[in-house]
Structure formats: C-alpha cells, structure tokens
Amino acid sequence: MKIGIILQSNKPEHVWNTLRLAIASLKAGHLVQIFLFSEGVEAEDIADTKHFDISKKLQEFKDLKGIILACETCLNVRSKSESKICPVTTMKDLVKMIEDSDKVLVFG
Secondary structure, three states, X not given: OEEEEEEOOOOHHHHHHHHHHHHHHHHOOOEXXXXXXXXXXXXXXXXXXXXXXXXXXXXXXXXXXOEEEEEHHHHHHOOOOOOOOOOEEOHHHHHHHHHHOOEEEEEO
C-alpha cells in the first residue's frame, strides 16, 4: 500500500508518533511519503529529549527508504529557504502525493 502522510505539527509528541507510525508502515512493507506542511516544516528543528528522539526517528525513516518532502511556501513563511532533511517542494507535489496514495493521513 502507498501511504501519504501530511504532518502539520511542530509538537514533539505529534512528530514523534507520526514518525513511529511511518517507520512501522515501512517495516510492514508499505511505501510511505511524508509531506511537511505548515508547522510541520519545523520538525527538523525540534531538539531531542528523553522521551522524543525526533532526529533518530527522522534518520531511521530515511534509512528505511521513506520519502520526506517540505513545503517551500511554509519554509518561506518561516524565513527559511531550504530544509536540512529533505527536498523543498510545492503544492503540485502535495497533490501528486495525494493522487498516488492509497491512504492519506493528516497529523496535527
């Protein structure tokens, strides 16, 4: 199954749980793509804590061949021109992810 995930939150627990689900889905043999949208583009800036190891989960997701993209406009609103963890994309790419996915989940 192709799973598309739209992550719109910068809350550590939301991001961490989204990544846990995405990783479990990859390990179950599904194709997973995460689109960082709105506050979700801030996920790369969340500091790891005792309970939420965001950077480790992001790396594990990428190591398992998960695809992650960041909204260019959402980054620009935050005075960022690029993402440290993934390619910068547009709404056109989000539409394509939705069209290509069997299921789309939204977190945040």
